[in-house]
Amino acid sequence: MVLLVVLAWAVVTIGCWIGYQLTQQNGRILLHLESLQHQLTNLRLRSAQPTPALACYPDTYQANRHTI
Incomplete structure (x- = not known):
């Protein structure tokens, strides 16, 4: 009987x-x-903000092309 009580408490302790x-x-x-x-x-917050390097050029910016 004592062995069963000890075994039950061991199972409860391990659980x-x-x-x-x-x-x-x-x-x-x-x-x-x-x-x-x-x-x-x-x-996500950092990528949603425009970077200063890209924000300084207007959308209508076009580079001058030179031919040789």
Whole structure:
């Protein structure tokens, strides 16, 4: 009888330990995912803004062509 109680508590303890490990791993994955989403948002915002080098030329700019 005592052996069954000890075995039951061992199963409960191992189950709790596995649950704790899975919770920790899930937390790390969620933190990493949030970090990636933040970086992606920053990249999208940066790419949406025109670059100063391209913004200085008007749309009607045409280069002068010279023939030799």
